[in-house]
Each structure stands twice: as structure tokens, then as C-alpha cells.
Amino acid sequence: MRGVRAVFEGFGDLVLFSGETLAWTVRPPWRAELLLQQMAAIGVGSTFIVAVTGLFAGMVLALQGNHAMRQFGAEGYVGGFVAIGLVREFGPVFTGLMVTGRSGSAITTELGTMRVTEQIDAMETMAVNPVHYLVVPRVLAATLMMPVLAVVFSGMGYLGGYLIAIYVSGIPPGPFIDHTRSMVEVNDITHGLLKALIFGTVVSLIATHRGYAATGGARGVGEATTRAVVMSSVAILVLDYVITFLAIG
Amino acid sequence: MATIVVRDLWKAFGDKEVLRGIDLTVDEGSTFVVLGASGSGKTVLLKHVIGLLRPDRGSVEVNGLDMSRLQGPALIEARRMFGMVFQGAALFDSMTVFENVAFPLRERDRRVPFGEVRDRVVESLRVVDLGEDVLDLWPAQLSGGMRKRVALARALVADPKVVLYDEPTTGLDPITADSVDQMINQAKQRRGMTGVVISHDIASAFRVADRVAVLYDGRIAAQGTPEEVRRSEEPYVKRFLALWFEKQ
Numbered sequence: 001m002r003g004v005r006a007v008f009e010g011f012g013d014l015v016l017f018s019g020e021t022l023a024w025t026v027r028p029p030w031r032a033e034l035l036l037q038q039m040a041a042i043g044v045g046s047t048f049i050v051a052v053t054g055l056f057a058g059m060v061l062a063l064q065g066n067h068a069m070r071q072f073g074a075e076g077y078v079g080g081f082v083a084i085g086l087v088r089e090f091g092p093v094f095t096g097l098m099v100t101g102r103s104g105s106a107i108t109t110e111l112g113t114m115r116v117t118e119q120i121d122a123m124e125t126m127a128v129n130p131v132h133y134l135v136v137p138r139v140l141a142a143t144l145m146m147p148v149l150a151v152v153f154s155g156m157g158y159l160g161g162y163l164i165a166i167y168v169s170g171i172p173p174g175p176f177i178d179h180t181r182s183m184v185e186v187n188d189i190t191h192g193l194l195k196a197l198i199f200g201t202v203v204s205l206i207a208t209h210r211g212y213a214a215t216g217g218a219r220g221v222g223e224a225t226t227r228a229v230v231m232s233s234v235a236i237l238v239l240d241y242v243i244t245f246l247a248i249g
Numbered sequence: 250m251a252t253i254v255v256r257d258l259w260k261a262f263g264d265k266e267v268l269r270g271i272d273l274t275v276d277e278g279s280t281f282v283v284l285g286a287s288g289s290g291k292t293v294l295l296k297h298v299i300g301l302l303r304p305d306r307g308s309v310e311v312n313g314l315d316m317s318r319l320q321g322p323a324l325i326e327a328r329r330m331f332g333m334v335f336q337g338a339a340l341f342d343s344m345t346v347f348e349n350v351a352f353p354l355r356e357r358d359r360r361v362p363f364g365e366v367r368d369r370v371v372e373s374l375r376v377v378d379l380g381e382d383v384l385d386l387w388p389a390q391l392s393g394g395m396r397k398r399v400a401l402a403r404a405l406v407a408d409p410k411v412v413l414y415d416e417p418t419t420g421l422d423p424i425t426a427d428s429v430d431q432m433i434n435q436a437k438q439r440r441g442m443t444g445v446v447i448s449h450d451i452a453s454a455f456r457v458a459d460r461v462a463v464l465y466d467g468r469i470a471a472q473g474t475p476e477e478v479r480r481s482e483e484p485y486v487k488r489f490l491a492l493w494f495e496k497q
Contacts, residue, residue, distance in 0.1 A: 029359060113342070122339035125299050125413075126353045127328040 017131075017209045021139055024132040034137040042103045042138070042204075043145030050098050050149045051156045057090050058082055058157025062164040066171065076175030080183030082161035083154075087184065087192040091154035092146075093240050096199035098153075099146060100232040104207035107138055108228040111211025112221035120212070135212065139204040146200025147193045154192070195243055202239065203232045252277040252411060252443045253298060258307035260293055267293045269467035271307070275460075280437050280444040282454040284478075284489070285464035291447035292336070294464070295413050298445060299331050300324050311411060329357065332404030332442075336416040338396040340388040346399050347384040350374060353407040373406040374399070377432055394425040401432055405440075412436055414446040418453045430456045451493040455479075463489060 065078040065085075111134060114120050120130045158180075165171040210228035214220050253275035260268040267290040275281040285291045296302040297309050300316040309316045314327050332353070340349050350370045354361060371381055377398040388396060397417065404412055414433060418426035430453050436442045448454050454461060455475045462472040463486045471481040479490060 110343075117337060117342075118335045118339040119341055121296075121301055122333065122335055122341075124301060125328060125331055125333040126356060127325045128352075128356045129325060 013213070014205065014209050017212070018205050020131055021135050021205065021208075024129060025136050025140065027132065031133070031137060034133070035140055038137045038141030039145055041106075042099065042141050043148060046099055046102050046145075046149055047152060049102060050095055050153050053094055053098055054086075054091070054153035054156035055160040057094055057153070058086060058160030058162075059164045061085050061090070061157065062161035062169065065161075066165060066169040075169065075171050077179050077183070078161070078165050078169070078171055079176035079178075079180040082165070083158055083180045083184045084188055086154040086157040086161075087188050088195075089192075089240070089244075090157060091150040092192050092195035092199055093236060095146060095150040095153045095196060096203060096236040097233055099142065099149065099200070100203050100207075100229055100236070103142065104203050104232050105225050105229050107204065107207040108211040108214075108225045109221060111135075111208055112214030112224045115212060115214045116217050116221060130212070135208045138208055139201060142204035143197060143200040146203075147196040150192060150196035191243075191247055195240065198239060198243065199236050202235050206232045206235060252312055253281075253445065254310045255294075255298070256308050256310075258294070258297060258309065259305045260290075260297065260302065261305055266467055268297075268304075271464075271467075271469060273462055273469065273472060275443060275445060277443055278437065278441050279459040280433065280446060280457050282446045282448060282458035282461045283464055284448060284451065284454050284461060286449060286489070289464045290467050291449075291464055292415055295333075295415055295445065295447050298411075299328060299333060299413060329407075330410040331413060332407065332409035332411075333413040334397070334400045334404045334415060334417050336419060338388070338400040340391075340396055340399060340403070342388055344388075345384065346374075346379075346386050346388070346391070349388070349399060350403045350406050353403065357407055369406055370402075373402040376405065376435070377402045378428065394421050397421060397425070397429060398432075401429065405436055405442075408440065409442065411443045411445070414444060414448075416448055416450075417446060418448065418450045426450070426453060427456075429453075433457045451490065465489075 061082045062078055065081040066075055069075050069077055069081070111120070114134070120134070123130045123133060162176060165176050166173050207228045210224040210231070214224040255271055255273045258268050258271040259266070271294060273281070283291050283294060293302060297304055298311065298316065300319060304317050307317070311327070312330060316327060319327050341352065344352065347367070347370055350373055351366050354366050354369060370384070374380070374383065379395065379398055379402065383391070383395070383399070391399065401417070417429050417433065421429065433444055433446065434457055437444055444457070446454070446457060458475050460473065461475050461478045463470045463478060465485045470483045471478050471486040478486065481487065
């Protein structure tokens, strides 16, 4: 019973924290340099790992797609299968999980360390709101960069799928690309981008909230980071289902 | 004229009552030292003064502003009259010494030219006996004493009316501790700043204090000039001071 209560309290606290973050987002001064720093850290810093995982995810999708569709003589559809899989699901979900592991954990650790070493208190005493200074740039940066990274993931994945389909599975390039064009619609792309945008906001809010609320020294920061990664990963998968259900029922 | 007036301040965390009816007054331009053992509630008291914590009961007035009631932008504005030195220095790890000391200036007015900010940072570091060679160092590259001095420079750079010192000499060697005490006295004498020091370092307390309060079990056990507190007949205060005098 106590555990259930703690979960609800934690969720309520996160909702209040999100509201406070939103309120400070629209308040001046706007610190563009901090936003750019965070966009570089979260976006540019994650590009390589997202590109590599995207490449291999696309290669696996092409192999699996070819294996399944060859039984029906529909290998040509592998291009569309890979593209839709990447754009609607694998792109946003895998990117969200990669950013959670790389940037989300770093954000929680950084803010948690600042909390337990009184750096956040120090900031408050200098008449600077820490949510405004520390949280808003990170949440905005993750929200803006996640769709960009999802595009990188999907682009690299499609390239990987293309290479495997053409040079390993022996599928002609023409049908691969033609079926991609005929099967993928603008709606698929906006669906995937919307997911990435939401994942970016949620992951960064969870990461900043756990760090901001960390207590108890190094051990507390470690626990906060573990919780942030677990909560973010679960949230991505749950939200992925909810958004997909709402979109296609 | 009183700058800080604390009235009947109560604070509990869960079942543990940390402050149990604190009353004290700090005069403008004076240094007030709160002495007490570890866990006696000194830091909690200090955090109430600057509005980092809210009391369960009572109030804290600073220059006529009730810090225990202010919220949002009004609280942020009120904090502009403070500088604070934290026990562990609380320097921002991700900023250089220059960026740390410049932080309060830049955040107060973002239009101040870089050259002016740099001059004030250098001047503030000079006051704490640090040269321009430390400007580009990271906090992790500084010794404990240097970190404390940079924290002091950061607290004083924006000319606050009130400076709060949380255990400013803890963990320092006697010579560095003495120089920190001198800096606290200079801040008062040359710049007219009101100071509140919390400490368990009795030697340091008697070097800088105009008035002293001894905190025990969430209450003030004795309060007055250093000499008055030294002559206190309150059993805890006598024991607290006697142990130190014996060591001397």
C-alpha cells in the first residue's frame, strides 16, 4: 500500500514539476546560449550512437523482412516494410531509449550532484531560479533534438536496410525504392516525429525531475539516475502504445 | 537599526523538531554568529533567513521583507540583497572560477559589458588574496581553502547588503581560517555588510562576532555579546565553551 502511495506521490510531484517548468519556459530572460549548449550536448553528442544503432536496426529489419516476405514472393515490399517500421516505430522508440541511456542519465547525474553539493541552493541564493536556468534549457533541447535524431536514426536505418536488401538478399533496387514511395505517407512521418517530440519532453522531464529531487549523497544520485533511466524507458514504451492506439486504433 | 528579525521560528522535518521557537535580532552592519554543535539546526536557521526553507510557524524579516511569506518573483527579487557562502563552497562544477564569480553579476544585469564584469571579478578575487592566474581554473583544480575563498569572492562580488556564512572556516588550516575571518571583518568594516555566521568554531566566532547566540536542541541557549555569552551560566553553554577553553 505504501508503495502504491509512493508511486502516486512521485507522479503528482512530476506533474507539478512539469507545470513549473512550463511556466518558466515562457518567462524572460531567455538564455539562448544555454539552449544551444544543451542542443549540442543532447543532439550533436548523441548523433553518432543514434546513427550506428539506426544503421544496424535497418539492416536487421531488412533481413527479417526478406526472410518473412520471401515465403509469399513479396520481397519487393521489403523497402516499404523497412521504411514504415523505422519511421513510425523504431526511429522514435530506439532514439528515445538511446537518448535516455546517454543524455537522460547524464542530466540526472549532473543535476543530482548539483543538488547534493548545494549548487542548486547556491543558485537560488543568487536570485536565479534553478528550474529556469537548469531545467528549461534541457527540456527544450531534448524536445527539439529528439525528432532530429529520430530522422537520423530512420535515415541511417533505411540506408542499412537498402544495403542489406540489395547486396545481401539480392532484391533489385527499383522495387525496393518504388514500394517505399508507394507505402510511406506523410502521415507516417508526422506520426513518428510527434512520438519523438513527446518522448523528448517526457524523457527530459523525468531526468531533470529525478536529479532535481535527489537526496543522500553519491548513493542517492546513483539511485536517482537508475530510477530516471528505468522510468523513462517504461514511459517511452507505454506512451508508444498509447499514441499508436490513438492514431490507428 | 535591525536588519534581520527572527520571531518564534519553528521547523520540523517529519517527527523531528529542528527549530523550536527561535527569536533573534541582527543589527545593520554587524556580524552575528550562531554557535552550536553539528545537527543543532544552524544551517536550517540560515536557510530560513534567505527563504530556502519555509517555517512551520513564526517569521523571518530582512530589511522589512518577510522572507517566510514571499514567493515567486518577489522572493527572487528579495534574494538580490544577499550573498551566501556555503559550507562546501558550492561552486558550480561546470564553470571556471571566472564564470563562478561573474555569475551573480551577469544574472543581475545581463547588459553589463564584459570588461566591467571582468574588472569586478578580478577585484573581488583580489580581496580574498587570489590573483588573475586562477580565473580559468575549474573548481576541481582548487584546494579546499581556495574553493572557500572563491566562494567568498562570489558572495561579495555583487555588493550584497547581507552576507550569510555557513561554516566558513570548517575544514581549513588555522592560517587560512584566520584569513577568512579577516575577510569577514573587512566585509563588515569596509563595505558595511551585515553578516550572519553559523559555526562550531568558537575561536573564529569570537574573532568576528559583534553578537553571539548558542543554539542547543532547537532553542537559543544563550545570546549576547561574546563576553556576555562567555559568562553565561546556562549549563550547556558553559560545557560547550569550557571544552574549547580547556583545549586552548
